[in-house]
Amino acid sequence: MRRYDDPVEVRKGADEDPEQFLWRGRLWQVREVVAHWVETGAWWTRRTADQPGGGVDTDLLREREVWRVAAARGRVAALHSPEHDPGYGVFDLVFSWSEGSWQLVRAMD
Helix, strand or coil, X not given: CEEEEEECEEEECCCCCEEEEEECCEEEEXXXXXXXXXXXXXXXXXXXXXXXXXXXXXXXXXXXXXXXXXXXXXXXXXXXXXXXXXXXXXXXXXXXXXCCEEEEEEEEC
C-alpha cells in the first residue's frame, strides 16, 4: 500500500458512486466500489479550553467520505480481466466536505 495526498477529479454515476477519476493525467474507470465510509476529525487530538481556538474543536466537524474502489486505467481497460491488466488497482478516494474537493490518499496495486 502506498500513501498519497494527490488531488483528483472524480466523475460520479447516476447512483452518486464514483464512476471515473483523473489522477496524474490518466483516466481510471471504477469497476467496483469495494467499501464506502465516513470519517470525522481526530477526536484524540482535541484542543483544551486554554489552547488557541478555545475549547471549540473544528477538526471534529470535518467530515470526509472515503470510497475504496477497484479501478482500471483507461476507457478500454474495463474490457480486460484484472489479472491481465497491468493498470489495475484498489484506491481510496476521499471527498472532504469542508474543502469541497477530492483526493487520492491510498493505492493498493
